[in-house]
Amino acid sequence: MEDASVLLDGARIAYAGPSSGAPRASEVTATYEVPVVMPGMWDTHAHFLGVTxxxxxxxxxxxxQVSTARAVKDAEAALMAGFTSIREAGGLGVHLARVIDEGTIRGPSVYAPGAIISQTGGHADLHAYPLAWMHGYAESGGFMHLADGVPECLKVVRAQLRLGAKVIKVCASGGVLSELDDPIHQQFSDEELRAIVGEANRAGRIxxxxxxxxxxxxxALKAGCHTIEHGSYLDEAAADMMLERGAILVPTRFVIERLVGAAKDSGLPDYAYRKAVDIADRHLEAMRLAVAKGVRIALGTDIATSGAESGVPWGMHGGEFPHLVEAGMTPLQAIESATANGPLTLGPEQAPPSGRLQEGLDADVIALARNPLDDVGILSHAANVTMVWKKGELVKNSPDQSSP
Structure with a gap:
């Protein structure tokens, strides 16, 4: 829409639409003219880990202490890139959310699961470490928690809720960074997955x-999981079930590209590099199938490392947009995946009123140097995000230092 206005009243949007229809504000504290304005963006799969x-x-x-200090800087990097909301996928997020909300540090709104739940020998298990050590790590607040059998699964979900988790994260297949498991294999039994989902849903979490x-x-879909993360071997049957159940795909192509490309120089073990290469082509096929079938997609990156030169660094969240377009999405659909679709990944009871420019919703708004509908790749560069409002507070106001 051209010649449009957005009025903010505290933490809410008071008006969004044609400038000709904007109400006269009795008290206007500041007025800005910008080339493009859009909702603040969501990354629905990222990790506050504080590792390089x-x-x-x-x-x-x-x-x-070191990882926490790094994560504080990472939170600010996301916000400066125009990502005003993060659905974290396991890490320090459940704790960062608290200090961000109280105003102690600056960062996006964070909706986190606490620890990642894994079966013994699963994706969130350090396979070379003694089991007793892994259990002690979990009990002392570690990011990975092992559970086997329904009673343990129920207990570990409750432990994350006790921390303040807004979502629960489970590993339903093997992974890339874990040493001994196979990404193709299912993890957790059907009964265990149903127990995890049931306990989470009972507390209003997906x-x-x-x-x-x-x-x-x-x-995972049969058990009632709300979002599928990665989805590398998604096929017609899985896509159809996602459509039937209203599930959302968070493909995280950014991390696959980084693992196959630059990340081998960032401490990536050889076994993980080989796994990433093995799934890379199939992952892109799965993304294209999901787009063609009309599966709802939300932007997620699997960003997890601290420092601009690290493997999958915080602040580069917009790097997912070109991959979504490569998979068949229009620029507008890709933007929708990072805005309107973001809150939907939290389910109806936890989703905040954000992701759109609409009266009454959260005043999470960004201004851009150029129009991303002409080139969605501009969202890959934080310099193109010239202004950021989070819940009505102007937290970034930069001159145009746009990047190509």
Missing amino acids: GLNLEDLVRIPP VMAHCHGQPGIMA
Whole structure:
């Protein structure tokens, strides 16, 4: 829409529409004219880990004081890139959310699961470490929590809710960064997955399911998981079930490209590099199938590392947009995946009123140097995001330093 106005009243949007229809504000504290304005963006799959490398063992090698300090900087990097909301996928997010909300540090709104729930020997298990050590790590606040059997699954979900989790994260298949499991294989039994979903739903939380292989995708969907993360081996049957059940795909192509491309120089183990190469082509096929079938997609990156030169660095969230377009989305659909679709990944009870420029919704708004409908790639560069309002507060106001 051209010649449009957005009026903010505190933390809410008071008006969004044609300038000719904008109400006269009795008290206007500031007025800005910008080339483009749009809703603040969502990354619905990222990790506040405070690590600089891509080896899962770094999670336990780095002192928590160091990782926390890095994560504080990462939160600000996301906000400056125009991402006003993060659905975290396991890490420090459940704690950062608290200090961001109270105003102690600056960052996006964070909706986090606490620890990642894995079966023994699963994706969120350090396979070379003694089991007793892994259980102790979880009990002391670690990011990975092992559970086997329905009673343990129920208990670990409750433990994350006790921390303040807004969503529950489970590994329903093997992964890339984990050493000994296979991304194709299902993890957790059907009964265990149903128990996890049931307990989460009882508390008004949805379950986000890490899934690469088709068996894990199908099991997660049948159990009632709300979002499928990665979806590398999604096929026609899985896509049809996602449509039937209203599930959302968060494909995270950005991390696949980084693992195959630049990340081998960032401490990525050889076994993880080989796995990433093995799934890369199939993952893009799955994305294209999902787009063609009309599966709802939300932008997620799997960003997890600290520092601009690290493997999958915070602040580069917009790097997912070109991959979504490559998979068949229009620029507008790609933008919708990072705006209107973002809150939907939290389910009806936890979704905040954001993601659109509409009266009464959260005043999460960004201004851009250029129109992303002409080139969605401009959203890959934080410099093109010239202004950011989070819940009505102007947190970034930069001169035009746009990047190509």
